[in-house]
Amino acid sequence: MPAYSTQELMIIAAAREIRDGEVVFVGMRLPITAFGVARLTHAPNAVGLFECGLARHAPAQDMLYTMSDPPNQLGAAWATGLTQVMGILQGGWVHAGFIGGAEIDRFGNINTSYIGGAEKPTVKLPGSGGAADIAAMSHRLLAIMNHEPHRLVERVGYVTSPGGLAGGGARRAAGLRRGGVAAVITDRAILRPHGPQGELHLASFHPGHAPEEVREKTGWSLRTIPGATETPPPTAEEMAALHAIDREGFWR
Amino acid sequence: MIDKLATLQQAVRDGIGDGDAVVLGAGLEAAIPFAVVFELIRQGRRDLELVAPISDGAADMLFGAGCVGAVSAAWVGNVSGGLGHNYRRAVEQGVPRNVVVNDYSNFSLGMALMAAAYGMPYMPVRSLLGSDILASNPALKVLQNPLSDEADPVVLVPPLKPDVAVLAVQRADRFGNAHLWGSLGVAQEAALAADRVLVLADEIVEPGVIASDPNRVVFPGFKVSAVVHEPAAQHPSPMTGIWKRDTEFYTDYHRRSRERDGFLAWLEEWVLGVPDHAAYRAKLGSRLDDLRIRGSALAAPANFAAS
Incomplete structure (x- = not known):
């Protein structure tokens, strides 16, 4: 079995969420690498979208610090504006989107705006960017988080990006026609919505992280999907694809 | 000109x-x-x-x-x-x-500019529903789509x-x-x-x-x-x-x-x-030289000839 870092496992877990032929908002850093791994393994026809106004068939050849960097412009499949790529997101053409966040709650609502409330925040976070749009309008939302009790909370103080809102039918009742969190990929586990309320449950725990530890590091009483198992470790093929993209070993 | x-x-x-x-x-x-x-x-x-x-x-x-x-x-x-x-x-x-x-959000900001560009009173979007952005930015309003017989709330983004x-x-x-x-x-x-x-x-x-x-x-x-x-x-x-x-x-x-x-x-x-x-x-000096892109990846020419 190949050796791998926690971040590499998260990248490969994220890559496994991308299906062949899908149009995916890939964002930056970890998800963009995941997009590359998916393309080289099981999803050769996936298309990546970037909210600055780019579509790509293959990830950039050089390291990116932002999605607008020159290596992401070279060889793009489409160079256009923000309202075009986010407009087709609204049109229903985007299957999945990745976002990160400071806080996520048990129904998958994500806060990237204010800690301590919008009136008198203790921490002003950068804000939505495109996250609220991707969360509202893609068919599946894939969240990437560090798994700590102050990040996976019972209820976020501010919903920047809607998940299931109060659970059950609340998301549809708010007028959101599709979507919601499909998976939360953390450094300890993968959570998925389960049951009539769509509450996030433990779906798989990463090698070296017992379910008890995952529960302890979750800010609500985390329940487990029946049959939850260990996250399958990266295969040799997946690691080869990752190393082909991450040539400098940034994620090692 | x-x-x-x-x-x-x-x-x-x-x-x-x-x-x-x-x-x-x-x-x-x-x-x-x-x-x-x-x-x-x-x-x-x-x-x-x-x-x-x-x-x-x-x-x-x-x-x-x-x-x-x-x-x-x-x-x-x-x-x-x-x-x-x-x-x-x-x-x-x-x-x-x-x-x-x-x-x-990025999309609503872009649509607010578009509304201003095209002289529209607002742009309707399906983003932001359920988001607290609607609460912290009171300029954004939710309205039932008047062209639909079914429940269909949309967010009206005023021009910026x-x-x-x-x-x-x-x-x-x-x-x-x-x-x-x-x-x-x-x-x-x-x-x-x-x-x-x-x-x-x-x-x-x-x-x-x-x-x-x-x-x-x-x-x-x-x-x-x-x-x-x-x-x-x-x-x-x-x-x-x-x-x-x-x-x-x-x-x-x-x-x-x-x-x-x-x-x-x-x-x-x-x-x-x-x-x-x-x-x-000048203060950046040779650092700026290092940032200059020296490669060439030119687009193919597009012909605009009329006859």
Whole structure:
């Protein structure tokens, strides 16, 4: 079995969420690498979208610090504006989107705006960017988080990006026609919505992280999907694809 | 056609006033007009309303310098570094002054500019439903779609009409006709919406160069009020085909702006103590040479012949 870092496992877990032929908002850093791994393994026809106004068939050849960097412009499949790529997101053409966040709650609502409330925040976070749009309008939302009790909370103080809102039918009742969190990929586990309320449950725990530890590091009483198992470790093929993209070993 | 060439100092003095709503950073992380950001700080502009989806680093500098009274944006911070320290100090502690935050998402911000560009009373969007952005930005309203018999709430995004859009481009002629390529962010919507457009051109070319490829003209030259020729006006952000991103510069800014005193020292070193953008380029020296893109990946020519 190949050796791998926690971040590499998260990248490969994220890559496994991308299906062949899908149009995916890939964002930056970890998800963009995941997009590359998916393309080289099981999803050769996936298309990546970037909210600055780019579509790509293959990830950039050089390291990116932002999605607008020159290596992401070279060889793009489409160079256009923000309202075009986010407009087709609204049109229903985007299957999945990745976002990160400071806080996520048990129904998958994500806060990237204010800690301590919008009136008198203790921490002003950068804000939505495109996250609220991707969360509202893609068919599946894939969240990437560090798994700590102050990040996976019972209820976020501010919903920047809607998940299931109060659970059950609340998301549809708010007028959101599709979507919601499909998976939360953390450094300890993968959570998925389960049951009539769509509450996030433990779906798989990463090698070296017992379910008890995952529960302890979750800010609500985390329940487990029946049959939850260990996250399958990266295969040799997946690691080869990752190393082909991450040539400098940034994620090692 | 009117010759619109101006110096950076003139264009900022005549084109951007105290209290103006200004688009800086329409290109998200690329083509951010930092030369104008620095000049606004040097000229001591006050009470600006910043309008942008994302303006990597630039907005944070203007907050720290006390130039901003309000921000209508989707994201403010340092993309490769993290939270904007000056933005945090302004919002959390009112240092150096209090600011009003109007929350948007990228899409709703783009649609607000589009509404202004096309003279529409609002743009209906299906984003933001269920988001607390609707609560913290009372300008956004939810309404039942009057054309539907079923429950169909939509968010009405009112127009955001900037006084000025500042756009860095690869090349322009002296009359305001410009080519911009690569990802465009909201450059087109911002230019079409704004009362005035200030173009920062990395290169000034003959009008025939621009006219040879009118599809690469993202906004019409007649909307442009001034053209400034400043190479690397977008430094440290990238410019497709000309400049790489100076990530080290952002990292240094992020580290030094962590404390207010550190930011003020940074500001003195890179902005207040530097008279103009030529001096700024000279100060960067060989570092700027290293950022210049030297490779060539040219688009195929497009034939516009008529007969």
